[in-house]
Each structure stands twice: as C-alpha cells, then as structure tokens.
Amino acid sequence: MKTRGNLVTERSGVNFVRGVVEATGSLFKEINLQHDFGQDATIVLVVDGHVRPREIALQIKSGATYVSEEYCFLPGTASHVFFWAEHDLTTLGVVYDPLEKTAWWIELQSAARDYRKSHPKSGTTFKFAKSLWNRFDNTDFVSVLVPTLLGEAPNVPLQRLCAWVNSTDVEAHDFGVRAIRAQYFREAEAWDCLIDAFKARPIENLTLSLPIALAKLLGHDDLGYYFGEIPNEVRAPAITKVLTFGPDEIAKLLSLLPEYDFERPSVGYSLMPLFGQRKESPEILATIQNDTKYDYTVREIAGQLLCWYQRDPRWWGFWRRDAKE
Template identity: 25%
Template structure:
C-alpha cells in the first residue's frame, strides 16, 4: 500500500472514530437519538433528535451536525477556543439548510468534542472564505442539552418568533433578545473577549473586556455596549454621555436602522454609534465601529 493510500485510510479511520465517539456521547450522555447520514451528503454527517419528557419520548425536533475529526482542527487556537475554517459554499449550504446546523470538532488525543451553532452571528467572513469560532466552553457533555435543545426548534417556529417580536414583545423583551444575539456576534468578532451582561442594571447592559498588547506587555481594555431600538434613544444617550468624561468607551448599537440615519458621533469621544441587524446586513459598520473603539482604547493606553 502506497504512502498516499495509507494517509487516506488513516484520515478515514479518524473521521469514523469521531462520528462513533460523538454518537456515544449523544446517546449515553445527552440521551438523545443519533442518526448517521451515511448517504453522501455535502455538509451534514448526522441528525440529532431531541428526547424530552417523563417518560422520555422523541420530540421530532432535529439538529443537523457537521463532524470534523483530527488534531489538525485544533491548530488555530485562541485563548478561548479554536478557529474552524470553512468555504463559502459550505456556509451557504448550512445557512440554507432546513435544519439548524451545529459544527462539532473531535480531538482524537483527548477524546473531547466541542461545538458551535452555525448562524449569521457566529460566521466571520475572511475575504477568501469564512471561519467559525468554536469555544472551549462548549464541550459536548450531558449539560449540553440545556444549550443545544433550544436551537432545535422546528422551522415553523421561526416566523412565529419574528411575529412575536413585531406584535407581542414589549420594549424590554425586544432589547433582551437583541442583546443576546449581539453578544454572540461580538464573541465571533472578538473571540478572546469576555462579555458581562448586567441583568438588573438599566445602563449599561453589556461590558466587553479583552487583553490588548501595549508595547511588550498585555493590557486589559474594557468598553461598554448599549443596545437601543430607536434613533431617538441613541440621540438621548449621546447627549447624556457624549461629554468625554467617561473612563471606558461606550458603543451604542442601534437595531434595524439604516447607516445613513445614524446620529453623528459626538465630537468628544469615547461614545461611538453604529447600526446593526441580526441578519448581518450591517456587520461592516459594526466591525468598523469596533475597530474605532479598540483604536481609541489602544491610544489611551499608550498615553498612560
């Protein structure tokens, strides 16, 4: 057998080992159903069916899973996880799939599995393709049912959520909903950051912390984020906090408003305003504003 054939066989064995180990975890730890997709599939290796209730019964709610096995998938680490590179074709397929899709990475050395939900908030465009940050905190264990189960809602639930936001959700509910989605997007853009969500404080609701190199040392930087659902509210906050007296920068994120309608940034930072939408339309504006915030923080640190 040639060297190339041996490498192909070894890769296949590692791939099968990953699928088998994840099947074991799903059935033994999560107590869900695991259905391998043995017929050639472009980007889905298995379906998971949620089992719930007492007595436990299949719910008909499914997740599609893309499984990647091997040490090579752990060669792009961050402080809080790993980058998983993927093609534009795969991303389009996963986002357009009839099921919610989860990527799972299997480490054959440690026999640990880590996962990430594929959506507009977790995908980062690299120019040549895309990448998804898979966090260390999302290891596949029995406790994963709490995080994975809500993702497996049926497709018929999606318009219901949109209708609920439009018709029934009050201002605080809409704000909390968008804060959670924005937190996921910020984590994808700044994978080494930590995000604190203040449940009981009116303002600010989110604080982002991360380490930044300053000269030969690492310096911790911090900025606050406030999500608003109207330009009027953004203008009120700018008037209140745009005096330049804040120690930490404030980024005001205005949901579902056009960039051209944004109020101007105050002449005295550190208050920055950006539009943002959960469907990713204004990710460029969000990224540009993040860069401005980080640049301001780095300049202040250098002065100190």
C-alpha cells in the same frame, strides 16, 4: 490491508458526538458516507423523554488539523457553504479535539449565510473560538445547546453565567449577559453581576447586550420588562446603582452605539433611559462634550444629545428614572 490513515481520527469525532447525544437522551442518526454531501448526521431533540419536533444536522470534524489551542477550524467548499446556508435543517459544525477529548460547536447555517453575503461563490474555513459557552459535552448539550436550538433560555446556574459575564472571552460575556437577562432578571445577584461588569470592563470587552439589559431594567416601552415582572425589592436597589453612573459610564455607553441615531427604533432610542435617567444627565453630557479625555466622536454625540435636551426638555424628561421634582 490498511485502513485510511485518518479513519480512526474521523470515527473518534463521530463516536464522541454520538455518545454525548445518546447519553443525554436525544436521537443520533448517522448519514451513510455514500450520501455525505456536507452533513454527517442528524439529531432529533428529546427533552425529558419527550420528542420535540426539531431535527438538527451535523457536520463533524476531528483531529489536530482542525484545532489549535484556542480555536476550531471547519473548512467548506463553495458548494458546502451554499448547502449549509440554504438547507431546510439548521446545520451545526462540531469539531472534536482528541487531545482535550471534547468538542465545540458553531451554528453553520448562520455563519454560511453571513459569509455568502460578500463571497457568494467561494469556499472558506470557518474559525471559531473554543469558548466557555459552546462546548459540546454532556452537561452543556442539555443545559445550553438544546434550549438554544429550541429558542428557550439556557438552563445554566447563575453563578456560572456570572463567571462568563466577567470572562475576557467576549462571546462568553455576551452569551452570559443574554442568558441572565432572559432567565435571572428577578434576582438581585443577577443585576449586581451585570452592573458591576459594565462598570469594570473596558469598552472593547463589552457588547450592546449589557446596555440593553440595563435599559430594560430602567424601563422602556419598546423593550422593557412588564410592570411587576421584577420584584420591587430587587428592581429599586438595582436602579439606584445605575442612577450613580457618571461621565465615564455614560461615555462608555455612547462609545458602544453602532450608529448615531436616536430616532425610534434605533439602538440609541432603545438606550435613552440611560442617557436621560436623572436630573443631572444634561450636566453629565456637557462634561463629556467638553472633556478632551473622551474620544472626539463620543464628545460629539454627547453634544447632540445635549442640544436635543435644550430644544425639548419636556420630551427629555420622559426618560428620567429618578424622583422628579
């Protein structure tokens, strides 16, 4: 009598996930196959020996069918997608690669909800990268996944986060920026990492998370850090570096805007400290507007901001972060 051909492969994935969860102190509860309708197990999160009131469901896949060199693939019928989107528990998809002997995860509930907005009655295969930040292993389960599920900042060393910020993997870059912004904003090395990355990376390898971090650094009533949160000996030199931004950096910021709105509470309004940061800002905008090396849309937005300055220079002065004369 033979077992199902894929049973050993399936169990290797479940056993790997169980091993990670239990080795790090959380509780793993496998669901009987008779009751498997899109979730293979649940996890009760335990931190430092204390049970947290948070239970997470898992859908686990294992084997060569579900992986490539760079990606994981998690299929689901229309019923599965509906189930993951609407279930009370957040469901994580975990795909185990038996050749690499590790796994990666995706937050299936959010992915399913996003998919159903445009495909309410069809199934799909969710494709996600084997990224630096979404590994399901003993280290990152504790330092990344559990804090993320609890709405807390990940506990990852700054040096490692800076490596993510400078990665060509845009998802890892974005995660690294947001983690530094939340956890290491009091450290000079963190701001050096973010500012240097913004200046060096091409536009296609940036997300809005980094400009928002810089706007928070400069100060903004809607999203800035509270007064005194960043030591002045850290904040002042970092601001000085941002104040050196010229036409290329400002044009890069403008190109990242998802919409061309600068009224509160738009993204453009959130980034105004970067656009109006110093006395020379209007001249920088004029340079962008008149230089054909920049994209037409970027030049047009620069012109709109310049007109705004000319109409209301007093209001514009509110955004200056240099020493006003």
